[in-house]
Amino acid sequence: MSTTLAFTPAPEAAPRSRMLLAQTAMEFRLLLRNGEQVGLTLLIPLLLELFFNLPLLYSLDTPRRIDFVVPSIITLAVMSAAFTGLAIGTGFERKYAVLKRLGATALPRSVLVGGKTLAVLLLELIQLVLVCGFGFALAWHPHGDPAPALLLVVLGTIAFGGLGLLVAGTLRAEITLAVANLVWLVLLFAGGIAIPLSKYGPAARDVLQYLPSAALSDGLHRVLQHGGDFPVGPTITLLVWAAIALPAAARWFKWE
Amino acid sequence: MSSAPAVEVVDLVKRYGARRAVDGLSLTAPAGSVLALLGPNGAGKTTTIEICEGFRHADSGTVRVLGLDPAQTRLRPRVGVMLQDGVGGYPSASALELLRLFASFAARPHPPQDLLEIVGLTSVAGTAVKRLSGGQQQRLSLALALVGRPELVFLDEPTSGMDPQARRGTWDLIRQLRSDGVSIVLTTHFLDEAEQLADSVVVIDAGRVVAQGSPAELTRAGAEGQIRFRAMPGLPLQSLLEELPAGSRAVETEPGRYLVSGDVTPQFLATLTAWCAAQEVLAEDLAVQRRTLEDVFLELTGRELRA
Ligand SMILES: Nc1ncnc2c1ncn2[C@@H]1O[C@H](COP(=O)(O)OP(=O)(O)OP(=O)(O)O)[C@@H](O)[C@H]1O
Ligand SMILES: [Mg+2]
Numbered sequence: 028m029s030t031t032l033a034f035t036p037a038p039e040a041a042p043r044s045r046m047l048l049a050q051t052a053m054e055f056r057l058l059l060r061n062g063e064q065v066g067l068t069l070l071i072p073l074l075l076e077l078f079f080n081l082p083l084l085y086s087l088d089t090p091r092r093i094d095f096v097v098p099s100i101i102t103l104a105v106m107s108a109a110f111t112g113l114a115i116g117t118g119f120e121r122k123y124a125v126l127k128r129l130g131a132t133a134l135p136r137s138v139l140v141g142g143k144t145l146a147v148l149l150l151e152l153i154q155l156v157l158v159c160g161f162g163f164a165l166a167w168h169p170h171g172d173p174a175p176a177l178l179l180v181v182l183g184t185i186a187f188g189g190l191g192l193l194v195a196g197t198l199r200a201e202i203t204l205a206v207a208n209l210v211w212l213v214l215l216f217a218g219g220i221a222i223p224l225s226k227y228g229p230a231a232r233d234v235l236q237y238l239p240s241a242a243l244s245d246g247l248h249r250v251l252q253h254g255g256d257f258p259v260g261p262t263i264t265l266l267v268w269a270a271i272a273l274p275a276a277a278r279w280f281k282w283e
Numbered sequence: 284m285s286s287a288p289a290v291e292v293v294d295l296v297k298r299y300g301a302r303r304a305v306d307g308l309s310l311t312a313p314a315g316s317v318l319a320l321l322g323p324n325g326a327g328k329t330t331t332i333e334i335c336e337g338f339r340h341a342d343s344g345t346v347r348v349l350g351l352d353p354a355q356t357r358l359r360p361r362v363g364v365m366l367q368d369g370v371g372g373y374p375s376a377s378a379l380e381l382l383r384l385f386a387s388f389a390a391r392p393h394p395p396q397d398l399l400e401i402v403g404l405t406s407v408a409g410t411a412v413k414r415l416s417g418g419q420q421q422r423l424s425l426a427l428a429l430v431g432r433p434e435l436v437f438l439d440e441p442t443s444g445m446d447p448q449a450r451r452g453t454w455d456l457i458r459q460l461r462s463d464g465v466s467i468v469l470t471t472h473f474l475d476e477a478e479q480l481a482d483s484v485v486v487i488d489a490g491r492v493v494a495q496g497s498p499a500e501l502t503r504a505g506a507e508g509q510i511r512f513r514a515m516p517g518l519p520l521q522s523l524l525e526e527l528p529a530g531s532r533a534v535e536t537e538p539g540r541y542l543v544s545g546d547v548t549p550q551f552l553a554t555l556t557a558w559c560a561a562q563e564v565l566a567e568d569l570a571v572q573r574r575t576l577e578d579v580f581l582e583l584t585g586r587e588l589r590a
Contacts, residue, residue, distance in 0.1 A: 031459075032401060033463055034432070034464075035432075036361075036433060037390075037391045038361040038431060038432055040360040040390060041390050042390075049388070050384070057376060125374075127338065127366070128364075128366060131337075131364040133388040133431065134388050
């Protein structure tokens with residue numbers, strides 16, 4: 028203990044921008060360090076991209092299977108990062124009193140949530156590069172304008188992120204883990220990602236199309252697969268989900 | 284620095300169901316001093332501190348921390364916090380990473396490396412928080428409380444789980460904090476710690492203050508002197524008390540260990556040894572002592588183990 032410090036008080040919060048940068052960097056590094064998160068958000072989507080592209084399971088009624096698969100996998104990637112990954116990570120941070128401890132620092136909650144959001148967006152950037160890159164290697168030909176597609180991804184992130192935080196902030200960590208994985212699995216097959224909703228009956232389709240995964244997936248397919256214009260319906264659906272989930276999470280989130 | 288108290292609690296009540304964890308508690312921690320909260324397990328120390336930290340809400344009463352309502356977020360940079368139950372940091376972040384993160388929340392933080400050295404964690408700087416030993420986690424937790432250069436720190440059992448060297452190091456650190464003008468509120472079960480560090484002591488039991496004052500005041504109050512000795516268990520103390528002046532007390536603190544207190548005069552000592560002789564008992568390790576804070580504590584809060 029040769030070092031000495033003067034402990035004369037000099038309390039003042041850092042500028043928000045510096046806190047946001049530090050918090051984002053921390054969240055992002057921890058995401059990449061967590062083997063389960065990497066598996067869930069990076070490896071599984073790539074494996075499924077390869078797998079769903081094989082004409083083994085069911086017909087997609089299209090000669091260019093990969094053009095259907097890539098927008099689906101992008102949807103899956105967003106759901107994995109913004110919903111399942113975020114919910115599980117945040118749930119355990121709550122359990123281990125990380126959120127409580129951070130609450131006693133100068134870090135405002137808005138900056139904490141901002142840092143989480145940016146870390147998820149950074150992760151999605153990596154996902155998009157890998158999924159699209161792998162898609163191109165499998166002869167993917169995207170159509171349409173990438174701008175609305177990106178907007179949908181951001182909207183999907185906000186809607187799924189709000190839902191993820193709602194689950195993580197209200198249920199116990201172990202239950203969050205189970206719910207987040209179960210929802211992931213159900214939405215993968217019944218939420219318009221792996222199986223086109225056109226394979227379901229009209230009654231089921233009328234309901235399922237309003238799931239956030241179905242909206243994001245449908246929007247991305249309209250743009251990237253069919254070269255369609257800005258997809259108004261799916262955008263509105265995602266906006267509604269975001270408008271429900273975010274205030275609900277803000278209202279009911281328990282920090283301890 | 285303002286002369287307003289660092290912490291002021293008046294008639295604080297906190298209920299959990301029907302139980303009152305804190306039951307009309309009032310205390311004042313003067314600025315620039317060390318206040319120690321003592322009390323048995325479940326007395327309400329953590330509850331009180333966490334209300335002051337803004338984590339829990341009082342059912343009634345008023346709490347002012349640095350003159351503000353504890354819910355005010357502008358208090359956060361000014362107050363350092365060490366929780367009782369664990370570091371509360373990202374378990375897979377390293378000690379240095381976590382300290383750097385907390386440093387980045389402050390405009391003029393202490394250099395993380397230096398602080399890590401002061402708490403003796405340099406050799407495990409790169410170790411994940413979850414892999415630190417219990418005592419190392421306590422030390423990291425202390426560093427996290429200090430890194431933002433707060434003017435007030437709440438330390439809930441700061442030295443529990445620390446080895447004797449780390450405890451002494453922490454005592455030195457707390458003394459330095461105080462002399463540099465930081466206000467400190469701590470809880471402890473080590474009464475020597477309170478005696479060594481605290482300017483004032485508040486003893487809590489069942490959510491109420493049962494005594495307060497400086498360690499010197501508390502140990503001076505009541506009996507003026509005491510005698511301890513060892514002998515065979517089960518001596519008939521009642522017959523001793525009949526021979527000693529009225530108002531004297533005698534208890535068997537543990538089997539075979541005796542504490543006799545009262546107005547200890549040479550005659551008092553002679554009466555005691557004569558009684559021992561009459562009992563054909565050789566009193567070993569007989570010592571005439573002043574009371575320790577531990578004695579006061581046990582007298583105030585009882586000797587029996589409670590749920
Ligand atoms: N969240 C809670 N829900 C229900 N009861 C609680 C809660 N927190 C504390 N209590 C109760 O309040 C009482 C005071 O607890 P507290 O943690 O403040 O004690 P303490 O003095 O810090 O004890 P220790 O020395 O063991 O740390 C206990 O009876 C405890 O069971
Ligand atoms: Mg406690």
